[in-house]
Amino acid sequence: MLELNTDQLLALTISFFLPFFRIGAFMMALPLIGSQLVSSRIRILFAFVISIIVTPVIQIPSYDAISPAFILLIAEQLIIGWVLGFIVSVLFQIFSLAGQLAAMKAGLGFAMSNDPANGITVATMGQYYMTMAGLAFLGTGGHLVMIEFLVQSFEYWPIGSGFDSQRYWDVVTLGGWMFEKALLIVLPLAVATLIMNISFGVVAKASAQLNVFALGFPIIMMFSLFFFWVMLGDFLDIYRLLFQEMITWLKDTWGLRVDG
Numbered sequence: 001m002l003e004l005n006t007d008q009l010l011a012l013t014i015s016f017f018l019p020f021f022r023i024g025a026f027m028m029a030l031p032l033i034g035s036q037l038v039s040s041r042i043r044i045l046f047a048f049v050i051s052i053i054v055t056p057v058i059q060i061p062s063y064d065a066i067s068p069a070f071i072l073l074i075a076e077q078l079i080i081g082w083v084l085g086f087i088v089s090v091l092f093q094i095f096s097l098a099g100q101l102a103a104m105k106a107g108l109g110f111a112m113s114n115d116p117a118n119g120i121t122v123a124t125m126g127q128y129y130m131t132m133a134g135l136a137f138l139g140t141g142g143h144l145v146m147i148e149f150l151v152q153s154f155e156y157w158p159i160g161s162g163f164d165s166q167r168y169w170d171v172v173t174l175g176g177w178m179f180e181k182a183l184l185i186v187l188p189l190a191v192a193t194l195i196m197n198i199s200f201g202v203v204a205k206a207s208a209q210l211n212v213f214a215l216g217f218p219i220i221m222m223f224s225l226f227f228f229w230v231m232l233g234d235f236l237d238i239y240r241l242l243f244q245e246m247i248t249w250l251k252d253t254w255g256l257r258v259d260g
Helices: 006-029 040-057 068-106 124-139 142-156 165-172 174-206 212-254
Strands: 112-115 120-123
Touching: 006 040, 006 068, 006 142, 040 142, 068 124, 068 142, 068 165, 068 174, 068 212, 124 142, 124 212, 142 212, 165 174, 165 212, 174 212
Parallel strands: none
Antiparallel strands: 112 120
16 A cells, blocks of 8 residues: 655655746746637646656755745746746747738738737737747647757756856847847848839939829738738748757757757
């Protein structure tokens, strides 16, 4: 008959809840799963199941559960889980930012729609790009790669390792990468619309009677919509390239080995 004394039960509880806090925070910050489209109960259930699976294979340091140090340890796991989820959300924000920049260049910035996932109002093209990125993320098995990334975090960022400022600074540097890739995605449209605006300026100078605004706005809008349609053929390749760059960053910066 299996017998557990109080100390063993307390140690078992601690060994489960510490990973649970990190995994739960990761699920709350992860795109799609962490959005308002998924119930909090579903996210907690996912975190609970993953914690049961990974708890036997990770190292849990011994701590006094009734102490201020244990509270700091819980806070550490919550922050680490949120940081890991934020890294994944940067990939999605690239497409959101690219869509909003493209909408402004195409004269579609006035077309706004409600984002049910985040509860905010964004440009329609940004929402469109985010939806396409979400479908590509699920279709290519990105969620499975992120679970592997989360489990490996207990090795390179073990429980009780403290708040390493260098790791947080590495995450801050991802902001530059996000803006760089968003601009690269929208750069062809930006250059094309700039050339068209210059052309309309020359036409307006040559023929002052011509209403350039009435002529140029619909032409630029139609060309931009054509550009979005052409880009659909390369969207999946662009997503895979950016996803692979993120995996490479994790390998080079933090030494992770995940199959991206």
